[in-house]
Amino acid sequence: GAVVSQHPSRVICKSGTSVKIECRSLDFQATTMFWYRQFPKQSLMLMATSNEGSKATYEQGVEKDKFLINHASLTLSTLTVTSAHPEDSSFYICSAISGDTEAFFGQGTRLTVV
Amino acid sequence: GQNIDQPTEMTATEGAIVQINCTYQTSGFNGLFWYQQHAGEAPTFLSYNVLDGLEEKGRFSSFLSRSKGYSYLLLKELQMKDSASYLCAVALYSSASKIIFGSGTRLSIRP
Numbered sequence: 001g002a003v004v005s006q007h008p009s010r011v012i013c014k015s016g017t018s019v020k021i022e023c024r025s026l027d028f029q030a031t032t033m034f035w036y037r038q039f040p041k042q043s044l045m046l047m048a049t050s051n052e053g054s055k056a057t058y059e060q061g062v063e064k065d066k067f068l069i070n071h072a073s074l075t076l077s078t079l080t081v082t083s084a085h086p087e088d089s090s091f092y093i094c095s096a097i098s099g100d101t102e103a104f105f106g107q108g109t110r111l112t113v114v
Numbered sequence: 115g116q117n118i119d120q121p122t123e124m125t126a127t128e129g130a131i132v133q134i135n136c137t138y139q140t141s142g143f144n145g146l147f148w149y150q151q152h153a154g155e156a157p158t159f160l161s162y163n164v165l166d167g168l169e170e171k172g173r174f175s176s177f178l179s180r181s182k183g184y185s186y187l188l189l190k191e192l193q194m195k196d197s198a199s200y201l202c203a204v205a206l207y208s209s210a211s212k213i214i215f216g217s218g219t220r221l222s223i224r225p
Contacts, residue, residue: 006156034212034213036215041220042217042218043199043201043215043216043217043218044157044201044203044215045215046212046213046214046215049212057212091154093156093157095213097213102147102159102162103147103159103203103205103213104159105149105156105157105158106156107155107156108155108156110154
């Protein structure tokens with residue numbers, strides 16, 4: 001199947017700093033990429049949907065100024081957690097689709113804010 | 115709003131069969147996914163149903179009834195490695211394409 005690469009897999013940062021997470025589709029052009037957050041023992045919560053070249057659509061309750069999403073090309077989307085706080089510590093996962101296909105997931109990024 | 119329901123936890127015996135149900139009420143529908151997720155890992159794709167009916171893939175089968183807003187994932191010949199969370203997700207390819215997930219079902223397999 002298609003491969004989606006997410007980097008980094010783990011990151012620890014200090015409170016108040018910003019962290020960038022990359023999501024790349026390696027062997028297909030992703031028309032849409034999704035960013036999810038997952039807390040322990042909970043399901044994936046959709047944060048935002050991004051389409052190449054346009055602004056991301058954020059879900060209700062997700063601060064767009066705090067979680068900056070850039071989808072500059074058909075193979076790359078980035079999520080930047082700005083001014084991170086300990087409550088932002090979570091597992092962040094991206095997924096990508098090309099047309100009406102299954103969603104392919106990245107490996108996830110475990111963010112710990114200390 | 116969008117609503118996807120599935121049982122929180124289930125337990126089954128190795129070698130047996132288990133059915134995990136999922137009901138949904140969404141504005142728009144363009145298919146239903148089932149994913150398997152082991153703790154600390156990203157979800158892996160199991161099935162994608164667009165049309166009504168049963169689709170079989172090895173030990174796993176998935177069923178969809180669009181009129182009833184209902185799907186199930188059937189796992190046969192259960193193995194210990196099948197202990198995982200199973201996520202039901204609905205694709206809403208409307209003006210704002212998105213895929214939303216149910217809360218997930220944690221399946222525990224006992225010997």
